[in-house]
Amino acid sequence: MMPVGALAMTCAFGFALVAGCVDARTPDAHSRAVALVAKMTLPEKVAQMQNDAPAIPRLGVPAYDWWSEGLHGIARNGYATVFPQAIGLAASWDTSLLHAVGTVISTEARAKFNASGSGHAHGLFQGLTLWSPNINIFRDPRWGRGQETYGEDPYLTGQLAVAFVRGIQGDDPQHPRAIATPKHFVAHSGPEAGRDSFDVDVSPHDLEDTYLPAFRTAVVDGHAGSVMCAYNALHGTPACANAGLLDTRLRKDWGFAGYVVSDCDAVGDIASYHYFKPDDVQASVAAVQAGTDLDCGHTYASLAQAVRQGDIAESALDTALVRLFTARYRLGELGGRSDDPYARIGADQIDSPAHRKLALQAALESLVLLKNAHGTLPLHAGMRLAVIGPDADALETLEANYHGTARHPVTPLQGLRARFGADHVAYAQGAPIALGVSIPVPETALRTDGGAVGLTGAYYDNLDFSGTPKLTRTDRVIDFDWDRVAPAVGLDPDHYAVRWSGQLLPPGLGDYVLAVHVDRCFDCSGHDPVRLYVDGKPVIADHSDASDLKVQLHFADSHPHTLRLELVHSGQDQGVRLQWQAPPAAQLAAAERVLHDADAVVAFIGLSPDVEGEQLRIDVPGFDGGDRTDIGLPAPQRALLERARASGKPLIVVLLSGSAVALDWAQQHADAILAAWYPGQAGGTAIAQVLAGDYNPGGRLPVTFYRSTRDLPPYVSYAMQGRTYRYFDGRPLYPFGYGLSYTRFTYAAPTLSTATLKAGGTLQVSAEVRNAGQRAGDEVVQVYLDTPPSPLAPRHALVGFRRIHLAAGEQRLVRFTLAPRQLSSVDAAGARAVEPGQYRVFIGAGQPGHAAGVAAHFSIDGREALAP
Structure with a gap:
């Protein structure tokens, strides 16, 4: 067998390492690149190694910014199909879905690229080099960016990454639709506060067993064309200056022949934060010599x-x-190709009907039913619902982070109204995400001067509110994402002003904080000024770059107060939200009023991208700079659930978050619990369909839900002992792989291809799965391996999975092939091998001991060492 490293001689660029692949350099891309680089001057070369590469007119090279995002939809470049956040996609356990999502994302990237055309300049977020997926292991639920990952398991992450990468890049290795960039290589999963200088001290075993496998799979099997090196150091050497990672492991061991890009400013961190080199010159030299080809930033200017x-x-x-x-020639980005198969992808492909349908399917497949006592769900037709909670009607909990702009987003409140009837749904916000955190002012507190719900918005096509508004409409809430889009037809997306007017109806007396949140553009000059007037008096007037502009007001009663908000959009800022922090007693009282006449309560609780994410400016109890210090549900939301439970009405809890939340109280007292993650543009529709029983939930948890922060090892430790289902010895609240259904599945005894396997061979495993219930549904068949006892062996290891759909009474034979790598173990020195001994394989609806399933035993004779 040809060693993996030798495959690069057969097919360059990390693509199509398959039989029949010709030398990728012969079709011209490589030779054209060599010829072009030979004509460049030294200053031109240096400029082209930075992400915002300028044009070289004399050589016919257009300007190109390599930085584009496509985590769960094309991000930060206007309208796009917004899929569930990556952790939600992972909860589908569906590789075919991830492939389809990747295909849509790169198709929409091409559509946007084609608007300018090949051979023309493409700026920030307008390119075909997508810095996704994030395949770091979600080792600790406190990490704020864990929402961007595919969860805690290296095998699940790797398989989903392969599907997504192949969807992004397409089927033509010589002309990819776009280029995927698995990140952040390697061992990067917090802490956010010190990520620029953090040194990961991890054992050789844990590195090979947990942190590297998904990257290897994405490169060797997925043929990713690019890889991003991480901010952190590994054993004292910054990742972007680590030749052992970027040259030995990535290029020599895995045969990667694409390009490596740094995380943004990570090359500068080599000197400024890691102090690995004395200055930017030496930091740049170290990064280039290690194998970092492209600097996201400008340190390479040295x-x-x-x-x-x-x-x-x-x-x-x-x-x-x-x-x-x-890479640029392969993409066709430099022009000169008459047979471009992607040239006809146009703007009609952006958020097309087919893509919107897939967004709904993805949202449906991501939902995980965690509890359903006494058949509380599905809800019955005609029921009167009390909808409460801070996540019931917030755009940001649909879109998550690294998102595009959803054209027609549906919040949970809107989805339930559409499905059950607006006259059957009463709403109250009830609580904030956490004390000290502002959330959108709800529709219940806004009225136009004519008495309609919301505020009157007057939209102008100028910046001084002169003349007649181009458009006047009623906006139900002021919670808008307008990143590179116009707020209404007929307006210039770069040049408009909006004045909202009406009344604020406080739910009770007390101290309020009113806030205007503006998503400020990244690295740009000038920001959109905003002005807020209450009772005719200016309370906020700001032109600064602060995202949150706040004022504290005291209302002695619940009488209406006149309100006017003005936004002048003259820069590249991305939208506006009118937010508040309302008195807890007033919020709870408002919730109690809607509980009174309800037949059931649906509480939308959890987190939001305002409290968990990338280097956030937040410092309130339970949260620190985007990470969490406590995985429990914040106290104000716990109080809201207790008040709802006291009503005696059935309580359905819907958790919206990017990570696991310790729902210990809800597990004991709620009647049903549904994990909805950050579900994308169709999230509200999907949630309503599952609650109504129109769709049978089949998602499974890609992470462990622990009972308490006390169950977790120190956050700064990257040792895997005590972490994730593979090494956690405690009793989880909900285990990895867990999820319920409205039907029931059974498993027949498994069949193995052999009871004794020679080391290095493959094992065939199969089992009959039957839907023994009364309705159709999806089952996620999971295969776990227990290896011979060893101090370093995981409790169980996922080695196979498949999501299948079965009609009521239907049964199907499901087969798996376990290759040597799936049957292997890692020793203390980080060496991987198939070891002799007795093994057990378990096939079921989840982990052994936590779900229905069946097991079989086999043995392996001999030992087979595997390549890194």
Whole structure:
């Protein structure tokens, strides 16, 4: 068998390592790149190794910014199909879905790219090099960016990554639809507060067993064309200057022949935060020599000085540049291709009906039913529902982070009204996400001067509110994402002003904080000024770059107060939200009023991207800079649930979050619990369909839900002992792989291809799965392996899974092939091998001991060492 490293000689760029693949350099991309780089001057070369590469007119090279995002939809570039956040996609356990989502994302990237055309300049977020997926292991639920990952298991993460990468890149290795960039290589999963300087000290076993496998799978099996190196150091060496990672492991061991891009400003961190090198010149030299081809940032500007003073050979720059321009030629980004198969992808493909349908399917498949006592769900037709909770009607909990702009988003409140009838749904916000956290002012507190719900919005096509508004409409809430889009037809997306007017109806007396949140543009000059007037007096007037502008007011009663909010959009800021912090007693009283006449209560609780995410400016109890210090449900929401339970009405809890929340009280007292993650543009519709029984939930947890923060090892430790289902010895609240259904599945005894396997061989495993219930549904068949006892062995290891749909009474034979790598173990030195001994394989609806399933035993004779 050809070693993995030798495959690069057969097919460059990390694509199509399959039989019959020709040398990827012969079809011209590589040779054209070599010829082009040879014509460049040193300053031109240096400029092209930074993400915002400028044009070189004399060589016919257009400007190109390599930075584009596609985590769960094309991000930060206007309208796009917004799918569930990555952790929600992972909860589907559906590789075919991930492939389809990746295909849509790259199709919409092409549509946006084609608007300018090949051979023309493409700026920030307008390109075809997508910095996704994030395949770091979600090792600890406190990490704020864990929502961007596919969960805690290396096998599940790797398989979903392969499907997503192949969907992004398409089927033509010589001309990918876009290029995927698995990130962040490697061992990067917090802490956010110190990520620029954090040194991961992890054992060789844990590195090979947990942190590296998904990256290997994405490169070797998924053929990803790019990889992003991480902020952190590994054993004292910053990842982007780590030749052992980028050259030995990635290129030599895995045969990767694409390009490596740094995380943004990670090259600068080598000197500024890690102090690994004394200055930017030496940091840049170390990164290039290690194998980092492209700097997201401008630290590589110092490479010209490095070459001139003899610190690095110009040929080292040429090596990186050839990789970069090979990618640009393959993408067709430089033009000159008459047979471009993607040229006809137009704007009609952006958020098309087919793509919207897939967004709904993805949202449906992501939902995980955690509890359903006494058949509380599905809800019955005609029921009167009290909808409460801070996540019931918030756009940001649909879109999550790294998102595009949803054209027609449906919040849970809107979804329930559409499904059950507006006259059957009463609503009260009830609580904030957490004390000190502002959330959108709800529709219940806004009225136009004519008495309609919401505020009157006057939209102008100028910046001074002169003349007649271009459009006047009633906006139910002020919670808008307008990133690179116009707020209404006929307005210029870069040049407009809006004045909202009406009344604020406080639910009770007390101290209120009113806030105007503006999503400020990244790295741009000038920001949108906002002005807020209450009772005719200006209370906020700000032109600064602060995202949250606040004022504290005291209302002595619940009488209406006149309200006016003005936004002047003259820059690149991305939308506006009118928010508040209301008195807890007033909020709870408002919730209690809607509980009175309800037949059931649906509480939308959890977290939001305002409290968990990437380096957030937040410091309130339970949260720290985007990470969490406590995984429990914040106290104000716990109080809201207790008040709802006291009503005596059935209580359905819907959790919206990007990570596991310790729902210990809800598990004991709620009648049903549904995990909905951050579900994307169709989230409200999907939730309503599941609650109504129109769709039978089949999602499974991609992470462990622990009972308490006390169950977790120290957050800064990257040791896997005591973490994730593989090494946690305690009793979880909900285990990895868990999820309920409205039907019931049974398993027949499994069949193995052999009871004794020679090391290095493959094992065939199969079992009959039957839907023994009364309605159709999806089952996620999971295969776990228990290896011979060893101090380093995981409790169980996922080695196979498949999501299948079965009609009531239907049964199907499900087969799995376990290759040597799936049957292997890792020793203390980080060496992987198939070891002799007695093994057990379990097939079922979840982990052994936590779900129905069947097991069989087999043995392995001999030992087979595997390549890294």
